[in-house]
Amino acid sequence: MTDMKAAITAVGAYVPEYKLTNSILETMVDTNDEWILSRTGIQERRILKDPDKGTSFLAIKAAEDLIAKSGVDPLEIDLVIVATITPDQPVASTSAYVATQIGATNAFSYDMMAACSGFLYGMSTAAAYIESGRYKKILLIGADKMSSIIDYTDRATCIIFGDGAGAVLFEPNFEGYGLQDEIMRSDGGGRAFLRIEAGGSLLPTSHETVENGQHYVSQDGKSVFKHAVNNMADVAEQIVKRNHMSNEDIDWLVPHQANKRIIDATAKRVELPSEKVMVNIHKYGNTTSATLPLCINDYESQLKQGDNLVFAAFGGGFTWGSILLKWAYNS
Numbered sequence: 406m407t408d409m410k411a412a413i414t415a416v417g418a419y420v421p422e423y424k425l426t427n428s429i430l431e432t433m434v435d436t437n438d439e440w441i442l443s444r445t446g447i448q449e450r451r452i453l454k455d456p457d458k459g460t461s462f463l464a465i466k467a468a469e470d471l472i473a474k475s476g477v478d479p480l481e482i483d484l485v486i487v488a489t490i491t492p493d494q495p496v497a498s499t500s501a502y503v504a505t506q507i508g509a510t511n512a513f514s515y516d517m518m519a520a521c522s523g524f525l526y527g528m529s530t531a532a533a534y535i536e537s538g539r540y541k542k543i544l545l546i547g548a549d550k551m552s553s554i555i556d557y558t559d560r561a562t563c564i565i566f567g568d569g570a571g572a573v574l575f576e577p578n579f580e581g582y583g584l585q586d587e588i589m590r591s592d593g594g595g596r597a598f599l600r601i602e603a604g605g606s607l608l609p610t611s612h613e614t615v616e617n618g619q620h621y622v623s624q625d626g627k628s629v630f631k632h633a634v635n636n637m638a639d640v641a642e643q644i645v646k647r648n649h650m651s652n653e654d655i656d657w658l659v660p661h662q663a664n665k666r667i668i669d670a671t672a673k674r675v676e677l678p679s680e681k682v683m684v685n686i687h688k689y690g691n692t693t694s695a696t697l698p699l700c701i702n703d704y705e706s707q708l709k710q711g712d713n714l715v716f717a718a719f720g721g722g723f724t725w726g727s728i729l730l731k732w733a734y735n736s
């Protein structure tokens with residue numbers, strides 16, 4: 406009998422209907438379509454316009470899509486993890502609300518916060534629980550309502566981010582499919598470069614912090630870009646090498662969608678042609694915790710049992726990593 410691995414056995418996703426296009430952004434800040442497209446690869450992002458709906462709305466929709474497609478019984482789900490940096494509220498767990506709303510009433514749940522690496526870290530956590538034999542069905546959701554923390558007068562950030570959610574189900578597999586290897590990293594020295602300054606214990610929200618716009622995401626794009634390019638490419642290359650694989654053994658690169666130029670640099674380092682690289686940044690922008698599952702969802706019909714997928718992500722913290730996963734099913 407092969408060792409028990411943790412396989413992805415179902416996928417679901419949701420993006421809101423409203424499209425914030427580059428030409429609309431041109432009317433909001435001093436920018437233009439040509440600049441945005443050439444520097445980032447983004448054409449439009451989805452925005453959850455309804456002010457009464459938070460990240461849980463996106464997460465529930467993605468989970469419901471997965472449940473409808475796979476037929477999994479929510480009562481059999483053991484654990485619901487929601488990776489997000491935009492929880493509904495700072496204190497009540499978003500995942501608890503999501504689990505209850507989708508009928509996963511036998512599950513426990515928690516939120517996971519690792520910025521753009523949140524979903525990747527969640528894959529590591531979900532897989533470890535499955536491999537330990539402790540749980541059999543884990544629903545991992547990556548969801549972010551980035552529009553709730555973006556300053557739409559700041560052209561350095563508002564052109565990049567969008568809202569969305571994706572979900573995957575992890576289950577035990579005895580045929581060798583599932584998570585094969587991972588490299589996970591973090592470096593707190595990066596926290597000055599990409600952050601929301603206020604609203605946490607270090608600088609609680611006050612009239613002054615709101616007046617200064619410190620409740621919004623701010624970033625030193627150039628520094629983040631440099632670190633992202635080097636670190637994402639490094640771990641992707643390392644994971645391929647240490648599993649004694651060549652570029653021909655890799656069927657898909659599943660990169661975090663922060664900037665098309667970062668994606669291209671990572672693909673180049675592992676010597677993969679563009680046909681093997683999942684890209685949807687042009688449609689959704691950077692949806693933070695949702696980029697990886699949105700990619701798998703968009704490409705699901707092209708995935709074949711036994712395909713080798715290399716995931717790679719980089720984000721605030723800094724946090725980054727790479728996962729090698731053998732795909733478990735044909736659609």
Ligand code: UT7
Nearest residue numbers: 436437440444521560561564626627629630633663664720
């Ligand atoms: O998921 C992890 C989170 N974030 C990231 O991974 C983001 C990583 N960083 C990036 O993707 C890029 O750094 C950006 C897309 C944010 C910026 O691209 P860049 O090539 O690094 O541009 P830059 O910041 O160096 O700016 C170049 C020029 C500047 O003008 P000058 O000083 O050369 O005259 C900016 O003022 O472009 C200007 N600029 C803009 N122009 C039009 C900056 N933002 C804009 C804009 N539209 N939106």
